[in-house]
Amino acid sequence: MKKIIITLILSPSLSLAQIPVTDAATNGQLVLLNKNIMALQGQISSLNGNMATLIKLMQKNVTATTNSSQSISQEIAAKRTAASFVLAAPEMAQLIHLKEKILEAYHGAKKNLDDYSFLDEKERKEAENYLGEMIASLSTLLVHAKTMASTPDLVDPSARLSQIQTIVQKMEGVLNGVIELNKKLAQRNEHRKAIQTVITIN
Structure with missing residues (x-):
């Protein structure tokens, strides 16, 4: 009976002793997760920049194609x-x-x-x-x-x-x-x- 009482008294202490270990592991995972999220945000930012550049190039290409098409149409009209x-x-x-x-x-x-x-x-x-x-x-x-x-x-x-x-x-x-x-x-x-x-x- 004495053993059971001692065990019951010590149980809360034992479970409290494990909390910092769990917190430390969780904190480590959170730090790693934060680093991964920051790295992902950097990649997304870079991708956004690349997409913006690509969109500008595509717009220029569309404009150039339209101008070229208009020029060809005018040339054909002149020849006709x-x-x-x-x-x-x-x-x-x-x-x-x-x-x-x-x-x-x-x-x-x-x-x-x-x-x-x-x-x-x-x-x-x-x-x-x-x-x-x-x-x-x-x-x-x-x-x-x-x-x-x-x-x-x-x-x-x-x-x-x-x-x-x-x-x-x-x-x-x-x-x-x-x-x-x-x-x-x-x-x-x-x-x-x-x-x-x-x-x-x-």
């Missing part, structure tokens, strides 16, 4: 529409002037063919065929010029102007061809007329 400087270029005015000159030369040559009485039938037929080819060539060139000036295809404005310049040069060739034919026929007719006059006088 004849620039005002192409339509107002001297070559366009020259093209219209050349068309009128060619038609004038053509009608003059056709009239002269009717008036030149010293040309034979073969010469007349060859001249008419040549004039027909020149008019067909003029028509093709004018269609090409109209297409270059107004096509919605992707064509750089400077390329449009370059094509118009080439067409103008070809039209100059057509005009010169008709003028040369007219000169040749006039000379031939006058030469034969002169010979006929000499024969008639003699």
